[in-house]
Amino acid sequence: xxxxxxxxxxxxxxxxxxxxxxxxxxxxxxxxxxxxxxxxxxxxxxxxxxxxxxxxxxxxxxxxxxxxxxxxxxxxxxxxxxxxxxxxxxxxxxxxxxxxxxxxxxxxxxxxxxxxxxxxxxxxxxxxxxxxxxxxxxxxxxxxxxxxxxxxxxxxxxxxxxxxxxxxxxxxxxxxxxxxxxxxxxxxxxxxxxxxxxxxxxxxxxxxxxxxxxxxxxxxxxxxxxx
Ligand SMILES: Cc1ncc(C[n+]2csc(CCO)c2C)c(N)n1
Numbered sequence: 001x002x003x004x005x006x007x008x009x010x011x012x013x014x015x016x017x018x019x020x021x022x023x024x025x026x027x028x029x030x031x032x033x034x035x036x037x038x039x040x041x042x043x044x045x046x047x048x049x050x051x052x053x054x055x056x057x058x059x060x061x062x063x064x065x066x067x068x069x070x071x072x073x074x075x076x077x078x079x080x081x082x083x084x085x086x087x088x089x090x091x092x093x094x095x096x097x098x099x100x101x102x103x104x105x106x107x108x109x110x111x112x113x114x115x116x117x118x119x120x121x122x123x124x125x126x127x128x129x130x131x132x133x134x135x136x137x138x139x140x141x142x143x144x145x146x147x148x149x150x151x152x153x154x155x156x157x158x159x160x161x162x163x164x165x166x167x168x169x170x171x172x173x174x175x176x177x178x179x180x181x182x183x184x185x186x187x188x189x190x191x192x193x194x195x196x197x198x199x200x201x202x203x204x205x206x207x208x209x210x211x212x213x214x215x216x217x218x219x220x221x222x223x224x225x226x227x
Contacts (some may be wrong), residue, residue, distance in 0.1 A: 003185035003193065004178040007200045008133075008139065014204040015143045023211035028148055030157040034093045040214035041089055041097070042104030047210075050114045051137065052078045054130065061127040064068075070176055077169075085165040092158045108220060109213035113206035115130055120199060128184035132196040135177045136203035142170035 018024060023040075026032025053073045059071050083097075090097040106114055120129040145166035154160040185193055212218075 002178070002182050003196075004135075004181050007149075007197060010197070010201060011136065011139070011204045013204055014201070015140055015147075015207060018140065018208045018211060019144060019147050021208065021211060021215070023215045024144060024148070026215070027159050027163070028152055028154075028157075028189065030154075030159060032159075034216045035217055036087045037093050038095075038100050039107070039217040040211075041093075041100050042105050043110045043210070043214060045083075045086065046104050046106060047110050047114060048078050048082055048118040050117070053132070054117050054134065057121040057125045058130055061125065061137050062129075066186075067176075067180075074173065081169075085162050088159060088161040088165070103224070105219070105224070107213055108218055109206065109209035113210060116202060117208060126182050126184055127186075128196060129192075131180055133203050135174070135181070136200060136207055138170045138173050138177075140204055140207040141166040142174065156191060180208045 023032065023036060026036065055071050055075050055078070059068050062068055062071070087097055090100055093100060117130060117133045120133045124130070145163050148154070148163050151168055154163060157163075183194065185196060
């Protein structure tokens with residue numbers, strides 16, 4: 001069994017828990033509170049910006065042109081492509097997307113998640129540490145989307161396109177990320193493998209907390225200073 005297969009097997013209960021939580025269940029019913037979706041969008045557009053910047057930090061750690069080209073494509077996807085999924089949610093809210101995301105912040109759970117990725121990018125030379133902290137991002141969404149599709153017919157659901165978005169386009173990305181991590185995991189120490197494992201599983205938990213944060217509209221409770 002490949003190293004990333006083991007990580008994915010260990011992540012299964014966390015993904016099942018996310019599936020059962022209020023946010024995804026509300027998406028499945030198609031009646032989730034619009035405030036939860038608004039909060040998610042406010043947090044997620046900033047999360048995606050940072051995700052793109054962290055890809056750019058990984059480029060500095062890689063040498064193969066094809067690997068670099070792939071990361072450039074992913075930056076484009078995160079900045080320009082994924083907003084399609086966000087527009088589906090903005091339509092559901094019934095407000096202009098730019099108006100929704102104005103004034104968003106790194107709320108507590110997204111703050112922690114973003115900093116987990118940056119920490120690994122700055123602490124370790126090898127890209128694998130960061131990749132393990134990033135891989136749950138496509139993996140969890142792909143698994144949730146497939147689980148939803150397997151169990152429910154979303155015809156007529158206003159958030160169907162959001163779910164559909166993550167059932168496609170994720171395979172090639174996961175293959176690349178898994179390949180990089182497995183190559184490093186084969187030759188590194190047990191201690192490093194344990195760090196990789198924790199990074200992956202912690203980010204799965206971060207994914208869960210991100211949805212919970214959105215559902216409960218968690219914020220810091222610190223007043224924003226206006227110039
Ligand atoms: C909190 C959070 N986690 C995951 C995604 C999904 N996602 C973000 S970037 C990307 C592709 C990476 O190249 C995918 C699948 C999200 N939108 N927000």
